[in-house]
Amino acid sequence: MSVQTHALPPTGLGERDPRPPRRVGFSQRLGRWDVKLSPYLYISPFFLLFAVTGLFPLLYTAWVSVHDWSLIGGQGDMVGLENYTAVLQQEEFWLSLRNTFAIFLISSVPQVVMAIFLAALLAQNIRAKTFWRMGVLLPYVVAPVAVGMIFGQLFADQYGLINAILNAVGLPSVGWHSSTFAAWSAIATMVNFRWTGYNTLIFLAAMQAVPSELYEAAVLDGAGRVRQFFSVTVPQIRSTIIFVIITSTIGGLQIFDEPRVFDVKGVGGPTHQWETTTLYLYNVGWGPQMNLGRASAVAWMLFLVIVAIGLLNFLITRRISSTADQRAQTRKERRAYKDAVRRLRMPLAAREADPGSVAATITADRATSGTSAEDESPRRTS
Amino acid sequence: MQSSTRPTRRSRKAFAATAGIAALALTLTACGSSDDGDDAADGGDSDAPVTLTIATFNDFGYTQDLLDAYTEEHPNVTIKHTIAATSDDAKANFTTKLAAGGAGLADIQAVDIDWMPIVQQYEDLFTDLSDPSLDGRWLDWKTTQGSSNDGSKLLGYGTDIGPEAICYRQDLFEAAGLPSDPDGVAELLGGADATWDKYFEVGKDFVSKSDGVAWFDSAEGVYQAMVGQIEEPYENASDGTAKDLASNTDIKDLFTTVATMSKDEGLAAPNQQWSDDWNKAFQNDGFATMACPAWMTGSIETNSGGVDGWNIANVFPGGGGNWGGSFLVVPASGAHTQAAKDFAAWLTAPEQQTAAFNNSGNFPSQVEAEASEEVTSATNDFFNDAPVGKIYTDRAAAVTVTPFKGPNYFSINSAVTNALVAYDVQGKGSIESNWDDAVKAYEALGIG
Numbered sequence: 119m120s121v122q123t124h125a126l127p128p129t130g131l132g133e134r135d136p137r138p139p140r141r142v143g144f145s146q147r148l149g150r151w152d153v154k155l156s157p158y159l160y161i162s163p164f165f166l167l168f169a170v171t172g173l174f175p176l177l178y179t180a181w182v183s184v185h186d187w188s189l190i191g192g193q194g195d196m197v198g199l200e201n202y203t204a205v206l207q208q209e210e211f212w213l214s215l216r217n218t219f220a221i222f223l224i225s226s227v228p229q230v231v232m233a234i235f236l237a238a239l240l241a242q243n244i245r246a247k248t249f250w251r252m253g254v255l256l257p258y259v260v261a262p263v264a265v266g267m268i269f270g271q272l273f274a275d276q277y278g279l280i281n282a283i284l285n286a287v288g289l290p291s292v293g294w295h296s297s298t299f300a301a302w303s304a305i306a307t308m309v310n311f312r313w314t315g316y317n318t319l320i321f322l323a324a325m326q327a328v329p330s331e332l333y334e335a336a337v338l339d340g341a342g343r344v345r346q347f348f349s350v351t352v353p354q355i356r357s358t359i360i361f362v363i364i365t366s367t368i369g370g371l372q373i374f375d376e377p378r379v380f381d382v383k384g385v386g387g388p389t390h391q392w393e394t395t396t397l398y399l400y401n402v403g404w405g406p407q408m409n410l411g412r413a414s415a416v417a418w419m420l421f422l423v424i425v426a427i428g429l430l431n432f433l434i435t436r437r438i439s440s441t442a443d444q445r446a447q448t449r450k451e452r453r454a455y456k457d458a459v460r461r462l463r464m465p466l467a468a469r470e471a472d473p474g475s476v477a478a479t480i481t482a483d484r485a486t487s488g489t490s491a492e493d494e495s496p497r498r499t500s
Numbered sequence: 501m502q503s504s505t506r507p508t509r510r511s512r513k514a515f516a517a518t519a520g521i522a523a524l525a526l527t528l529t530a531c532g533s534s535d536d537g538d539d540a541a542d543g544g545d546s547d548a549p550v551t552l553t554i555a556t557f558n559d560f561g562y563t564q565d566l567l568d569a570y571t572e573e574h575p576n577v578t579i580k581h582t583i584a585a586t587s588d589d590a591k592a593n594f595t596t597k598l599a600a601g602g603a604g605l606a607d608i609q610a611v612d613i614d615w616m617p618i619v620q621q622y623e624d625l626f627t628d629l630s631d632p633s634l635d636g637r638w639l640d641w642k643t644t645q646g647s648s649n650d651g652s653k654l655l656g657y658g659t660d661i662g663p664e665a666i667c668y669r670q671d672l673f674e675a676a677g678l679p680s681d682p683d684g685v686a687e688l689l690g691g692a693d694a695t696w697d698k699y700f701e702v703g704k705d706f707v708s709k710s711d712g713v714a715w716f717d718s719a720e721g722v723y724q725a726m727v728g729q730i731e732e733p734y735e736n737a738s739d740g741t742a743k744d745l746a747s748n749t750d751i752k753d754l755f756t757t758v759a760t761m762s763k764d765e766g767l768a769a770p771n772q773q774w775s776d777d778w779n780k781a782f783q784n785d786g787f788a789t790m791a792c793p794a795w796m797t798g799s800i801e802t803n804s805g806g807v808d809g810w811n812i813a814n815v816f817p818g819g820g821g822n823w824g825g826s827f828l829v830v831p832a833s834g835a836h837t838q839a840a841k842d843f844a845a846w847l848t849a850p851e852q853q854t855a856a857f858n859n860s861g862n863f864p865s866q867v868e869a870e871a872s873e874e875v876t877s878a879t880n881d882f883f884n885d886a887p888v889g890k891i892y893t894d895r896a897a898a899v900t901v902t903p904f905k906g907p908n909y910f911s912i913n914s915a916v917t918n919a920l921v922a923y924d925v926q927g928k929g930s931i932e933s934n935w936d937d938a939v940k941a942y943e944a945l946g947i948g
Contacts, residue, residue, distance in 0.1 A: 189599050190622055208944050275925075276770070276777040277784060295772075296926035382774040384588075388918035389928060389937065404595065406911040407945060 176421075183414035190408060201415035205402075211416065213390045214398035215423070217302070221377070221394060222370035225306035229314050230362060236314065237321035238347055251322065254315035265308055266379025273304045273380075295381060298391040305392055308376040313369070317362050324358035325351055360435040367431055371424050372396050395420050550839045551578045554847075555606035557590035559583075560659060560826070561856030562847065570846055577839065587612045594618075598625065602833025607840040608847075611656060611827045613645060614910065619656065619829055620649050621907045627830040627837045628653040634845060641902040642865040646827050649740060649906075656827025657848040660862035662793030663895035664725060664821040667800060670884065671809030672788045676709040678702075682886065686815035696726060696757075699817040703767045706788060714769035717781070717790040719762035719924040720917050721773055725791040726754055727913070728821045728903055734913065735906035742908045745915070745942040752935060755916060759931045762924045772925050779803050791816075793823040794863035794892045801882045812886040820898030825865060863892045870896060908947050915941035 183201055186194030205211050240251055257265070272279045273294040281291040294304050332350050341349060352359075374396040378384045385401050386393020393401070395416065403413025556562060560583075567579050584590035590610070595618065597604045602625060611619055619626055630653060638646075638658045646656040666689065673680040679688050690698040703715030716722055727733050730750055735742050745751065762768035769787040771778040781787060782803035792800070792812065800810060828844040830837050846852065850869035857864050857875055869875055870893045878889035919938035922928045929937075 189595060190618065190625075192599075204946065209940070210944060270776050274776040274780065276786075277780040278776070293926070295775075296928070382772065382776075382778075383914075385914070388772075388921040388926065404592070406908070406914065408595070 179414045179417050182410055183412075183418055185411050187411035187414070188408055189403060189410050194411075197411070201411045202419070205412055205415050205419065210390055210393070210398060211395075214386070214393050214395040217377075217386075217390070217392055218371055218373065218394045218396075220302050221305055221309070221373055221392070222367070224302055225309040225313075225373075226363075226366045226370040228306075229310045230317060230359075230366060232310070233314050233317035233362070234321050234352075234359070236318040237325055238351060240318065240322050241325045241351075251319065254318045256315065257311050258313070258316045260312070262308075262312060262375035263379055265312060266376060269304065269308050269311075270379070270381075295387065295391075301380070301387065301392040305373070305376045305380055308380075309370075309373060312376075313366065317366065320362055321355060321358060324355040328354040363435060364428060364431055367427055368424060371420070371427065374400070395423075547576050549576045549578070550836050551580060552608065552836060552840055552843055553580045553582065553606035554608040554610075554828075554843075555582045555584065555590065555593070556610040557584040557587050557612075559860040559862075560610060561858070561860030561862055563859055566852060566855055566859070570843060577843070579843070582606065587614070591615050598622070598831075602831050605831045605833060607830065607834040607836055608844050609829050609831060610659070611829050613825050613827070613905075616645060616656065616827060617905050617907050617909055619827075623648045623653060623655055625832055626655050627832050627834075627841060628655070629657055629830060629841055629844070630654040631841075631845065636867065637848075637850070638865050639867060639870075639896060639899075641822070641899055642825070644902050645825075649737075656829045657844050658865035659826045659828060659848055659853065659856070660795070661865040661896060662795055662822055662824035663863065663892050663899060664728075664791050664793045664816050664823055665891050665895050666789055666813045666815055666817075667792035667796065667883070668789040668811060668813060669785075669807075669809045670811045672710060672713055672785065673706075675711075676706050676713075676788075678706060678709075680811075682811055682813045685811075685813040689813065689815050689817065691815060694815050694817045696722075696817045700761045700765070700767060703761070703789075704765060707766060710788070713785055714787040715767040715789060717769055717787045718771050718773040718778060719758055719768045719920050721791050722762070722768070723754065723758045723917060723920055724773075724823060725816075725821050726758065726818065727751070728823060729818045729901050730754075730903055731901055732904045734909055735904060737904040737906075740906040742906070742912065742947045745912060746939045751916065755920065755935055755938070756931055759920060759923050759934070762920075763927075768924055770925050772921050783807065791821070791823070794888070794895075795824060795861070797880060797883065797888065798861055808882075808884075810882065811884050812880075812888065812891055814891045814894055816895060816898065819900055820895055822896075822899050822902075861888075863896070865896075908945070911945050911947070912942055915945070 182193075184196060184198055185201075186197050188194065236254060240247070240254070244250065275281065275291070275293055275295050278294065280294075284291060292300050294300050328351060332354065333346055336346050336350050373394050377386055377392045377394050377397050378400075380392055381387065385405065386397045390398075399413050399416040399420065401407075402416060403410050554562075562581065564581075567581060571577055571579055584593060591612065591614075594605070594609060594611070594615065598618070634657075639661070642658040642661055643654070644651070646658055647654050666685070668685055670680045673685065679685060686694075688702055700715075706715050707713070731737070732743070733751060734745070734748070763770075769778075769781050771781055771786070782800065783806070785807075790796070790800075797812070804810060828848060830840045830844060834840055848866070850864065850866040850872065853862075853864035853866050854869045854872055854874050856862055857869070857878070861880075864870060864875065875889045876893060878887070879885045880888045916938045918941065919934040922937065923931060923934040928934065
């Protein structure tokens with residue numbers, strides 16, 4: 119950089135001519151453009167690609183959603199928001215939202231928790247590390263449809279493996295396809311089978327970046343494994359946890375493959391027990407109705423739902439991360455801390471008179487144990 | 501250091517950017533360049549080199565040898581055959597490409613009878629295949645299925661059909677003390693005058709004597725067979741509009757009958773057709789009979805490996821019935837529609853379909869092929885040497901009704917069968933409440 123900002127060297131020592139007006143050379147101007155413009159150019163391929171493959175379909179879907187639009191027949195009349203009102207009046211749409219949230223909750227929550235614990239285990243000094251680490255990722259490599267076929271054998275109502283095992287130990291069969299909750303659990307199992315290992319590796323990577331000094335310090339303080347995990351590991355990988363929660367929320371609200379392959383018809387069950395919103399979208403657009411207009415309306419509403427949930431998620435997790443220090447303390451400690459701050463703001467005389475003030479406490483402590491005031495600063499547990 | 505690393509870093513970034521843009525450009529152009537650049541003109545010069553693509557699914561019996569026979573006669577033609585694994589895959593591919601204006605469709609597309617309504621609805625996107633020289637090649641009802649709704653155009657050349665007989669388990673019949681030879685079973689079910697009432701009656705008798713074996717495979721299978729014998733099940737043939745399901749007494753009666761027989765009388769194995777449980781029921785003596793179109797014999801054989809009691813009775817309740825079968829259509833967007841039409845006509849000629857029958861077991865829809873020695877003398881050793889050729893020829897001749905299937909046939913049909921499955925397989929509610937659900941699902945379609 120320094121090379122570019124210097125002007126031409128003086129032509130001779132003896133000359134005292136006034137300096138010629140600074141001429142901004144083309145190469146210099148190019149250099150400035152380079153600095154200002156090129157970062158944007160460098161990242162532009164992504165945005166160009168995004169505009170073509172992300173933004174354009176998004177907007178085009180909005181355009182389709184306000185028309186009568188058949189999959190094959192194409193564009194029809196402009197109908198305004200009719201597609202939206204039609205979809206909102208369908209019981210099936212609300213059922214699909216219920217299913218989506220139910221499956222999302224019983225898949226994502228255990229999944230993230232399990233992934234953290236698995237990662238914590240894998241982060242330990244174990245034999246054949248790479249083997250185990252690759253092992254947890256294996257289900258992720260299996261195609262979802264293959265997963266569906268395997269689990270189809272496990273979760274068959276009449277002659278399925280799981281029911282056979284349940285019967286063998288004297289338990290009644292579970293109607294994996296007839297009971298709504300059982301169907302959700304079965305699908306959530308498939309989802310977890312696929313994604314837990316993936317999230318585990320992300321957590322594992324984050325855990326390996328935690329400085330070992332923190333653990334050494336914790337060990338010196340006498341913290342056990344469990345205490346280390348909750349007081350060092352979890353707070354240190356907080357940003358990764360937020361990342362995983364947000365990505366699995368987005369993914370969880372778009373579950374499609376698993377419910378689609380859960381039975382042979384692939385439409386979400388005869389009474390829509392496990393029809394998720396994406397599956398509903400597919401059925402409306404590509405099923406016998408072939409109504410792309412309504413399907414686009416569903417897509418947009420799902421998009422808005424995901425944005426809303428994403429924002430909610432973001433707000434909650436941001437709150438957690440900003441108040442984390444206080445949160446880590448017990449409520450009692452927090453109150454004591456606030457009290458102390460309030461007293462410190464009091465005039466000195468009043469403070470001396472107040473028996474509960476920090477100064478008074480310190481004085482009293484010093485008198486009893488002989489330690490210095492610095493050691494008595496409120497201890498943080500995180 | 502900075503000045504020495506800068507240029508390389510920049511060039512690497514520039515390279516990345518170029519690569520990104522190039523990849524983008526490639527992706528974009530790839531969408532548009534699906535034509536192979538065959539520039540032979542249509543029709544005019546019949547000796548110009550032509551590449552024809554044909555897309556089928558499952559197994560049509562079109563082996564390379566069969567296709568080679570055509571290219572030997574027509575040296576200027578090259579044939580590319582793509583095969584989708586299932587009818588559903590092929591349908592998804594077909595509708596998606598049709599939606600994209602026909603880009604990427606094969607010159608000849610195999611179309612299942614189940615999605616023929618799409619072709620009829622958008623008949624302008626397909627070539628009219630009418631050809632007076634082919635009159636009388638197919639069974640009349642097959643030609644009707646392949647024609648436009650007003651009957652003025654022939655949109656598809658018939659390949660195979662699915663005439664239905666009753667497949668049954670000889671050994672289970674014997675164990676229940678019923679006649680078990682094919683003729684005896686045909687007689688038991690009423691012979692030429694077989695009715696569904698009789699079929700259910702014998703079923704009750706069988707179930708009372710058998711040890712927990714159901715009479716038929718699934719409620720859907722029987723419903724499918726029975727609805728296939730109604731002229732206008734869900735829609736009016738005159739204008740293609742949907743009949744109001746709530747007041748459609750034919751269908752309501754049918755639904756009630758099948759639901760009662762399947763669940764209340766316990767005649768159906770409690771499985772959804774094609775589910776894993778259904779597949780496994782073949783191995784577990786789950787049921788004794790099933791409505792059995794010609795192509796079903798293959799599925800039964802696959803599912804029942806090791807079970808050797810199957811046989812076929814030359815009888816079908818309620819007259820003849822047809823389930824399935826396919827057509828070859830020529831999308832109008834193709835570059836060589838005339839050459840494609842010629843090739844499709846050749847492929848669906850009796851000789852070729854007889855060869856296809858030998859290759860895959862798909863029963864030909866051509867009158868002449870059905871009469872041929874090769875077909876009539878065919879037997880199936882898995883079904884204890886049942887004379888399948890003769891049986892299915894008789895069954896095809898017995899078909900008198902071609903149900904009208906308009907654009908909404910499958911939406912309405914799945915509304916009803918879903919309710920049937922909810923009642924029979926999943927044990928939800930009552931017959932009445934499930935029928936109400938079917939009506940509700942119909943109303944949600946917004947087509948009434």
